Amino acid sequence: METTAQNNTAALLNLSTLTQYFIPFGNLIFPIIIWTTNKDKSEYVNQQGKQTINFQLSLFLYSCALVMIAVPTLLVGIFSNTTFSAIVNNDDIVLDNFNFSNISGVITIAVVAIVLFMFMKIAEFILIIYASLKTSNGDDFKYPLTINFIK
Numbered sequence: 001m002e003t004t005a006q007n008n009t010a011a012l013l014n015l016s017t018l019t020q021y022f023i024p025f026g027n028l029i030f031p032i033i034i035w036t037t038n039k040d041k042s043e044y045v046n047q048q049g050k051q052t053i054n055f056q057l058s059l060f061l062y063s064c065a066l067v068m069i070a071v072p073t074l075l076v077g078i079f080s081n082t083t084f085s086a087i088v089n090n091d092d093i094v095l096d097n098f099n100f101s102n103i104s105g106v107i108t109i110a111v112v113a114i115v116l117f118m119f120m121k122i123a124e125f126i127l128i129i130y131a132s133l134k135t136s137n138g139d140d141f142k143y144p145l146t147i148n149f150i151k
Contacts, residue, residue: 009038010048010135017056017128027056048135050150055143059124062145063117070113077106 013034019026035049127143134141 006042006044007136007138009034009042009045011132013045013049013052014128014132014135014141017052018125028053028060031056044138048141050148051141051143051146052131054149055127055146057149058143058145058147059120061147062120066113066117066120070110070117073106073113074110077110 013031016030016034017027019030023029031049031052035045035053039046039049131141131143
């Protein structure tokens with residue numbers, strides 16, 4: 001049976017991932033600090049810390065994959081179907097022969113990747129709050145779709 005202090009530490013581990021909205025990579029830095037300082041004191045905190053860090057690393061990997069799909073697809077689709085001409089007098093760049101119908105399929109792929117990213121971030125926020133509530137009650141929580149980097 002976990003103590004209230006252990007439950008609070010596990011809940012704090014999960015809630016510390018929300019620092020990503022204020023501090024870049026705070027979702028990894030703060031849980032790692034809390035986990036490393038408390039993992040030897042409680043097996044429950046150790047297990048929940050691993051879950052939290054693995055979930056954040058998994059989301060980072062999924063986000064990188066979505067960005068690697070969306071950005072190059074969009075850029076290649078737009079720039080391969082247009083020609084540029086520069087007007088020397090005004091230093092303006094003019095797009096010639098730009099046709100939206102040529103890139104609509106490519107934009108669809110990029111938009112789907114962006115929408116998936118947005119849903120992933122919303123699901124992340126909801127799961128963090130839910131995990132914090134579960135761990136504050138002493139229940140084990142396993143994040144879905146998590147790759148176990150730390151075993």
